[in-house]
Amino acid sequence: MAKLTGDDRRRARVRRAVKAAANGRPRLSVHRSSMHIYAQVIDDTQGRTLASASTIDKELREGLKTGADKDAAAAVGKLIAARALAAGVTKVVFDRGQFLFHGRVKALADAAREGGLDF
Structure with a gap:
């Protein structure tokens, strides 16, 4: 088995805690890179992505400076909330992955809450 890096261990630890707390709710997974931020609402019981949004979406890309x-991140949070509500999802569990809950990740979460998602 390959040796896990610190990021891999942190991601696995957070994922394990999220799945334990989920109680069947879909997971709002966030990934950020140096240039973009991505969000997905994932149903782990079926292994399906129910909704997704990112800064590379055409409708967001045109209106953003970067x-x-x-x-x-706030624009992506509002968009993922709207798409999740359209898919019939109101309650999710937040999966920050390997990223700390501050800055862009926190801005996305706050905007998703304002958009109507409950977590």
Whole structure:
């Protein structure tokens, strides 16, 4: 078995805690890179993505100055909330992955809550 890096261990630890707390709720998974931020609502029981949004989506890309700031993260949060509500999802569990809950990740979560998602 390959040796896990610190990021891999952190991601696995967070994922394990999220799945334990989920109680059948879909998971709102967030990934951020240096240039973009991505969000997915995933149903782990069926292994399906129910909704997704990112700063590379055409409707967001045109209105954003950059995909790597808090304003872009908030726009993605609002969009993922709207798409999840359209898919019939209101309650999710937040999966921050390997990323700390501050900055862009926190901005996305706050915007998703304002958009109507409950977590």
